[in-house]
Amino acid sequence: MKWTYPIVAFVIFFVLGFGLVNIIKEDLEVAPWAGSTAEEGRILAHTKNVTRLVNAGPADLHAYLKTAIPYEEAQTIDMPPSKDNWQDFFSRSLKVNPEAKNVVIVPGGSEEALKWALPALYYAYFYGSPVLFYSNGEVSMDQMVDRNLKTFVIGSVEQIPQEAVSDFEEIERISASSPQELALKLAEYRDEEAEFGWGREVDRDNGYFHYVLTTPDDALEGLAAIPYAVSNNASLLYAEEDGGISGGLDRYAFAQRADWFVTPSEGPFRHFWFVSNRISYAAQGRLDFSLEKAEYASMGPVALGDTEALLSIIFIWGIASALFVWIHGLYLLPMVKMPIKIGWTLASLLLPILGPVLYINSYRRPAKEVEEGDWRWIRSHNQQSAAATIMGFGYGAPLMIVVGFILVWFGFPIFFGEGMEGSFFWLGAGMPIMMIAMYVIAVLIAWALVQYPMKKSMMPSMSSKKVSKMAFITTALSMLAVSLGMMSVSWYMLMNKIPMMPKEDDVLWFASMWLASFIGFLVAWPLNWIFIRKQLKPGNV
């Protein structure tokens, strides 16, 4: 076996593997630069999707918001909230909706109870739900509350026992293992009939959702910021006490990322209001990023859009197909030469399902050993064409992707200026340069390291010059056909279909190349039919 085949295969697997691992690495990264320079030199704390209300405590924040949000509908009472009066503060600030269809019972009394009650208090303040507090073993009395309305009990039976609420007609209990999880639950919960809960799930694509973020220990600041529940329809969410955010909040925030179809100026947009000073800059950067609008086709790193998921499946199937062909060939087809096996494996990587189907179809037929160790399979003309295409495509197409990836990684060279203007200005543009480079470099490598030695081993009696010429012509023509399909589809995907051209760390770049390769193969197949007929390529190895 020539050393060149595994070397070419190694380079292909190394570069593509590196690219795919790089995507996974960057998607897993949370805020890797937060500890280095990202916060250095900042002169204000706001970012585009997060406003920080840096404050000296709940009284300070309350005083500020009295003037910053002066709307009567949102106003709280003049007395600032404290750990002793928070229940009174809320009750006197609440404007009860006379047509409310629900009642809310929350834990009351202690400062600890506020942590659990606050997320529900936000919704009650927004909607005007009557709110009752459970403390000292009983639910606060309010003769005005209609006990026939559906009642939402917030907290576990340890916090509000069942017998304490037994005289309410219909009860729905909502509890969680922590205030953070409870806040997330209420942000997503919705009872349409009783008109309770924000109902802000991943599929609510049109709402301009705002969120007030604090920590459980800074729940009083959250209460002081409750005017946002009315002015901005803001739900309350909790960060962790260490200033970070939980996996649950991270998941929820990315689910709230809005997409755009025509331009990013279309709605909706979403926003966080931080009212706890202890939330870290890393958390702020993460949440700011999670809410950044993204185009429908590419939801950007971390988040996964529909199109990205669909196209990702293509290359996941490709990897599975390549593994199948490689393992199958290695263990069950010892008579197939190693370069051929590598060719089929590489081709199957880019031809999910189709690759293994063609492979099985090619080798389930009768075979004959023409010379010692040299086997030929009896195949139809079409099947021979497919096998011949695979030998060129298997090495050529992944090589083109490798060259493309390297160019994208280091950046396209461009050429412009007065001398470059006119009808051919595009020859100085990055994308055409990448396409030309992909073709030329891949042809040269495939010709010198794969096709020439392969043909030479099959036709040892032919002169090297003649084999070399024949290998070059067939490689150049075959890959030209592959390129026709591949380049047009990659141009369509990268320059047309996806509004923002994906970069090398975007799953859509790889997925587009996979899709383009698939089409490239379909275009090259008929051309190889001619090669077989003219006996320029073997199709039965």
Place this chain on the structure above:
Amino acid sequence: MIRYICTIALGLILTGCGKTEGAPGGGSHPLQQEALATAYTVRLPGSNPEEQAVLLTQTVYPATREDNAVGAIILVPQDEKIAFTAMNRITHMPVNAPLLYLSEDNTISEQTLREMKRLRPDGVLQDKRTDVYAVNVPKDQVQKVREVLGYKVRTFYEEDPVKLASVLDMWQAAMKADHPDEVIISAVDHPDGIKHGIGPMGWNAHMGKGFAWVYQDSIPQATRDILKRRYGDHGSFMYLTGGPDVISNKVAQELGQYGLVRRISGPNIFATNTVNAGYKDFGRNWGWWWDWEPRSFGWGIAQAGHNYIIGNPDDMLSMIPAAVLGHMGKHGPILLVKPDSVPKATADYLKMVKPFKTGPQETILNFAWIIGDTASVSVATQQQVDRLLSPFNIPKDTTTYLSEAPILQEKKD
């Protein structure tokens, strides 16, 4: 063995992921007290163009990871026409670049240099991973960027903004393999040329279309060259910023030889920018047997649920970099106000797009960024804008809303 390798690899990946816990983010920030927030507005209180530009980059780019850092940085002197030209053509994707200024003495200040370091550009893949676009920046300052920060710098040297527009047009075409057929055209020699053009420039920062200058009464050769490069079915689609008092009808007629001419204009600079916010031009551009590409120019915002960038027309150097807020985040057009009032044209427009009360799942809200400190746009004006953006009724007398409470964090400090 494989198990150990996998464990080490997984460990390396996970340790590289970073985390979100950390020191309190509400620490001391010198301008946080002035960065006043209301329900629907947030102020970015720069007291000079250089500082304003830094505030904008800090707002738009947290830079905690590659994806929320910049693609590149535009660096220009404090020259309105040069900055305006650069912002028109460089900011948009695939470059993804905010604009920073040199100091008045044409050097890079320590604050700006630190901010450039913080921004950690990814490099523009369509342009050899360039990190900084330096337009008319002295060579020693370019060298400073290369040496101190190790960034790749592409320089453009062209003192004439008209010719600079042409150079940038050629460069953009090389990156995109295309000349966008829609071209915004502003008057370079009219005192209010940039003020009329600031809103449409915001569209360019948002969508990356073409830009050219004209004189009030003539078309420079560089602009003719730009327009000749367009290959739409009808050549270019040109959008003149301002009425005949800014760009004469003679020029408009003469431009007709290069394609379709439209005006985005109102009776004054405030009205021109509100017209721009609501402006939409769509229709044919070019087509062939199989495919077609329509033109689609302008924000076309006439309903609630959008973001605005609001500032003072007398401070164009601060407003120009603010267009980056239309490029990332909530996006949205630029509107102008007076320091102590919201002009009628702007107020009327905001009343048109006023939202209304909705349910918890289909909420509609507006938002606005106030550009500049309180000398540039007063607190009262910010609050008046807030009322106009809100879903609540606007009281006739808004003076009662003037802040009487101490500003946030004052007690803390």
